[in-house]
Amino acid sequence: MQNHTKKVNFREFILGGQDGLVNVLGLVLGVASATLNTNIVLISGTVATVAESVSMAAVAYTSSKAAKDYYNSIIKEEEKVWKKKPKIAEKEIREVFERKGFKGKDLDIIVSKICKDKKICVETMLLEEHRMSPAEFESPLRSAWIVGTSTVIGSIIPLLPFFFLSVKTGIITSLVFSAIMLFIVGVLKARLSIGSWKRSGLELMIIGIIAALLGYGVGLLLKGYGVVA
Numbered sequence: 001m002q003n004h005t006k007k008v009n010f011r012e013f014i015l016g017g018q019d020g021l022v023n024v025l026g027l028v029l030g031v032a033s034a035t036l037n038t039n040i041v042l043i044s045g046t047v048a049t050v051a052e053s054v055s056m057a058a059v060a061y062t063s064s065k066a067a068k069d070y071y072n073s074i075i076k077e078e079e080k081v082w083k084k085k086p087k088i089a090e091k092e093i094r095e096v097f098e099r100k101g102f103k104g105k106d107l108d109i110i111v112s113k114i115c116k117d118k119k120i121c122v123e124t125m126l127l128e129e130h131r132m133s134p135a136e137f138e139s140p141l142r143s144a145w146i147v148g149t150s151t152v153i154g155s156i157i158p159l160l161p162f163f164f165l166s167v168k169t170g171i172i173t174s175l176v177f178s179a180i181m182l183f184i185v186g187v188l189k190a191r192l193s194i195g196s197w198k199r200s201g202l203e204l205m206i207i208g209i210i211a212a213l214l215g216y217g218v219g220l221l222l223k224g225y226g227v228v229a
Helices: 002-035 038-084 086-099 104-116 118-128 140-163 167-190 197-224
Strands: none
Touching: 002 038, 002 140, 002 167, 002 197, 038 086, 038 118, 038 140, 038 167, 086 104, 086 118, 104 118, 140 167, 167 197
16 A cells, blocks of 8 residues: 555656656747847746646646545445445445455355455455555645646756856757656656656657757747747
8 A cells, every 4th residue: 555655656746747847848948049048048947837836736636636536425435335235235245256266155254254344345345346546545735745846846957057057058958958857757657657668768758859849949930030039
């Protein structure tokens, strides 16, 4: 249970960091190519970081709250079945363990023991019938904090070079540094699945590079048409 909770938190951290990095990377390179003004790049990047982190935290909170509300409604439904329709609850538990290969006296003992305890019975149905685990429905505030914080961290990565370097040098440094970090994030994401870490890293890195090039291209286009001085 504890390991599953850590895995869920890690997944949320990666989600926020990835989103913040890719979005702010595209934005700051677009602004940088259009203005070549360090102050404007830093201001726009900082504003985007704040807006992105708040937005991601809000989305994480509302989606987590909706999921938890649904989870609680399923619990109440299963508790109601256990209390008012025990025969149905027993039948469902029996079917679950029959599918697992239990038969005869062993099956009767397992079903009897589980159905006597409301908590065990409900938890069994949640896991076996609904494929739900309590660890997946953490506090919405905790989820919002993790996603929001990781978004800030991810957003700072492409913005950081512009605090120390000229705009032209910052553009190259930001792109290279962000590409490396996105590859690392992709590798970490592969830990949550059975996919290839190399493929996961390259996919995320390519997504970031495309976002950066699109942002850079839009900035040049606006500058070329005189939209930005």
